[in-house]
Amino acid sequence: MNTPTTIKTSVAHPSCYDIIQEAKASLLRPTRPFTPNVIREKDKRRAGLIFDKVEIIARVPRRLVPLDYKKDFISNQEVNTSKFEFKKNLLKILESKENYPQIIIQLKSFLNDHNLLQINMEEFQSQEELIKKDYACKILNPYLTNEKITSNSESLISLCGILFKVSDDASLARVSQVLFNLSKSIENDKNIIEFNLIEDLKHIFGCFQKEIDHNNIALETIVFTTGVIKNLSNEEHNQKYLLKSGVIGILVKLLDYLLQKTKNKAFLQHISITSLFSVLAQISGTMRNIVSLMPRKKYKNVFLETNLVESLMKMISFKLKLNEDEELMLTCVRILSKLTLSEAFLERLRNNPKYIEKFMRLVVLYQQEKPIVMRVCFILGNLTNKLSTEHKYLKEYISDLISMLGMYCEKLLIHFENSNVNFGSIPSDEKRTKEEMRSTEEEEEIKETEDILIKLIRLVTNLSVDPEIGEFIVEMIELESLLHIFDAIDDKESHEELTLNITAALANFTFYSRSKNNCILKNRIEISKSLLPLLMSDNLEMVIKTARVYGNLSRFNDISATFEKFKVTELCTLLVDHSCRDIVYQTGGVLMNVSNLKNQRKIIILKGGFKNVDVLEKDIKEDGSTGESLKENIQENSVISRSEIERLLFLLEEIKSEQKIEEDSSEVENENVDLMKFNEVVLKLIVKIKSMVAL
Numbered sequence: 001m002n003t004p005t006t007i008k009t010s011v012a013h014p015s016c017y018d019i020i021q022e023a024k025a026s027l028l029r030p031t032r033p034f035t036p037n038v039i040r041e042k043d044k045r046r047a048g049l050i051f052d053k054v055e056i057i058a059r060v061p062r063r064l065v066p067l068d069y070k071k072d073f074i075s076n077q078e079v080n081t082s083k084f085e086f087k088k089n090l091l092k093i094l095e096s097k098e099n100y101p102q103i104i105i106q107l108k109s110f111l112n113d114h115n116l117l118q119i120n121m122e123e124f125q126s127q128e129e130l131i132k133k134d135y136a137c138k139i140l141n142p143y144l145t146n147e148k149i150t151s152n153s154e155s156l157i158s159l160c161g162i163l164f165k166v167s168d169d170a171s172l173a174r175v176s177q178v179l180f181n182l183s184k185s186i187e188n189d190k191n192i193i194e195f196n197l198i199e200d201l202k203h204i205f206g207c208f209q210k211e212i213d214h215n216n217i218a219l220e221t222i223v224f225t226t227g228v229i230k231n232l233s234n235e236e237h238n239q240k241y242l243l244k245s246g247v248i249g250i251l252v253k254l255l256d257y258l259l260q261k262t263k264n265k266a267f268l269q270h271i272s273i274t275s276l277f278s279v280l281a282q283i284s285g286t287m288r289n290i291v292s293l294m295p296r297k298k299y300k301n302v303f304l305e306t307n308l309v310e311s312l313m314k315m316i317s318f319k320l321k322l323n324e325d326e327e328l329m330l331t332c333v334r335i336l337s338k339l340t341l342s343e344a345f346l347e348r349l350r351n352n353p354k355y356i357e358k359f360m361r362l363v364v365l366y367q368q369e370k371p372i373v374m375r376v377c378f379i380l381g382n383l384t385n386k387l388s389t390e391h392k393y394l395k396e397y398i399s400d401l402i403s404m405l406g407m408y409c410e411k412l413l414i415h416f417e418n419s420n421v422n423f424g425s426i427p428s429d430e431k432r433t434k435e436e437m438r439s440t441e442e443e444e445e446i447k448e449t450e451d452i453l454i455k456l457i458r459l460v461t462n463l464s465v466d467p468e469i470g471e472f473i474v475e476m477i478e479l480e481s482l483l484h485i486f487d488a489i490d491d492k493e494s495h496e497e498l499t500l501n502i503t504a505a506l507a508n509f510t511f512y513s514r515s516k517n518n519c520i521l522k523n524r525i526e527i528s529k530s531l532l533p534l535l536m537s538d539n540l541e542m543v544i545k546t547a548r549v550y551g552n553l554s555r556f557n558d559i560s561a562t563f564e565k566f567k568v569t570e571l572c573t574l575l576v577d578h579s580c581r582d583i584v585y586q587t588g589g590v591l592m593n594v595s596n597l598k599n600q601r602k603i604i605i606l607k608g609g610f611k612n613v614d615v616l617e618k619d620i621k622e623d624g625s626t627g628e629s630l631k632e633n634i635q636e637n638s639v640i641s642r643s644e645i646e647r648l649l650f651l652l653e654e655i656k657s658e659q660k661i662e663e664d665s666s667e668v669e670n671e672n673v674d675l676m677k678f679n680e681v682v683l684k685l686i687v688k689i690k691s692m693v694a695l
Helices: 016-028 075-093 101-113 125-143 153-166 169-183 185-195 198-209 216-232 236-245 247-261 265-269 271-292 296-303 309-315 326-339 343-349 351-366 370-383 387-417 428-434 441-462 467-473 477-486 494-511 519-530 532-536 540-553 559-566 568-575 581-594 597-621 628-637 643-667 669-695
Strands: none
Touching: 101 296, 153 169, 153 185, 153 198, 153 643, 169 185, 169 198, 169 216, 185 198, 185 216, 185 236, 198 216, 198 247, 216 236, 216 247, 216 271, 216 494, 236 247, 236 271, 247 271, 247 296, 247 309, 265 568, 271 309, 271 326, 296 343, 309 343, 326 370, 343 370, 351 370, 370 441, 387 441, 387 467, 387 494, 428 643, 441 467, 441 494, 441 581, 467 494, 477 494, 477 519, 494 540, 519 540, 519 559, 532 540, 532 568, 532 597, 540 581, 559 568, 559 643
């Protein structure tokens, strides 16, 4: 991408006449029509199409700030006034041409018979009107290159509006190219919308769906007209207008139509493949721009009413080799990653093994291309956010995902090693200079690699919820790379999201204790040491995930010495009366497990015995949910004194009476089930405590 530069006011802007020269190039060789080149996404307006042969024309710079639109700048009154003024101005311009008196008379007659911007194709029914239409086209076409017309963008845009309604196929391609060049400038957006050209474009899209398969000129027209929509979609004001206009639904239908036709070999032989790819790029690029409005409910329904998801999945086609166009595939997955933030669109992707296969083939094909890998993993992570059939479909691709996880772990480790140069012995000035030498590109590379790793870890963690997949994953040696990454992160706060995702993964992986080859549990001693600072994190979710890991590790007797040395048990007793109930639940589970160990039981009695009862008393009066592990802790391990047991017995008898009254008055079946379960636990605990008191 070229470095952005400022435009001085003394530099003249290109006139529409200059821009028109590009369109005129296509007339030199009518048997080989000019077709735009593939444009990369980074050049929004200037590079909106696949070809751009004319480099000598200075472009209007890309827009930096949105236009100051009126709240309702397309009201009927304004449009009608604008039409009248243009009609008047255009006639005045044409009348000044002394060499064309007869043409002016005919043009006046045509304009008087048909409202300038309200002519529809359906109005030309009779033979006489068809002749008149053809004559009008011949009269008006030369004015596309008339210097007086082309020097005024408003006049030229309006002339395009007339020609869209009266031109034949060949002329439409030319007019479309002129309008496309005009649409590259933000200054022309308002006029394109105000003169209602979007309706003309919608009509063209509908008409040409029947013509594309045998008329290459028609496809060229679609290349330019979709390019106009793509250019307009770069601004939020225009995005809202396009959504309301209904053009999005028409474009999705056109996209679906083209993808269906590509299955026909005869169709592919009679059209320009380059033009086809260009149309697909323009439509998908438009959707990518506009989908940013999707989270807003009133716009979300517009997308839901289309088959956009299904059409995008058809574009990820290995039979058509559309997948070989990296930019096109990136656009597809960018749109899908936005859409999958909504459960409604996720449902359209679920329960389809072919979709999973396409995603995985794509991510393997582009495994070195970070933008694509990151977005595909994000989509799959959203699809696996709960246990579903997607876990089963992805099972056969686990090896590929874990291999990719290991690859990106190694890349990030290399980045960390290169960036953590020891400057301690270097003089301060030289040290500062060397640190400044780290380029922005390198920092972006590290950030991008880290982002991909976060998405990959999240996906693998989600998949490990399935017991069969989880048992399989934990035996893969590549998972140890996660521990290396964790240890390599000196500043956990600066890499908080990565740290959190690794911790969540460890919480899942350490659950599978039955596997003798669990490569994570083999490192449980080191893990218990490394995670300890996270128990005191300000991030509550981090504390919860860390406590889950300790809960799983505390089931192993050989962890006792580490817990004692690093005071893990004492720290858990402090967290038992935390205000976050999830933390209380998880740390209560840790204490329950370690209370079986004699040296840890003493710590619980001295540091947390009374606290256990206090927390249980507070919790059981509310709903009893997070105190379950503490109740079992007290019930099974007898870590409190006789006086505290009597206090607890009194509390439970009181709760039992209250719950009995509530159970009798409850009319909801589900509540009765919960109460019965709760009372069952309370009764067992009372029996246990009474037997303890008797002793």
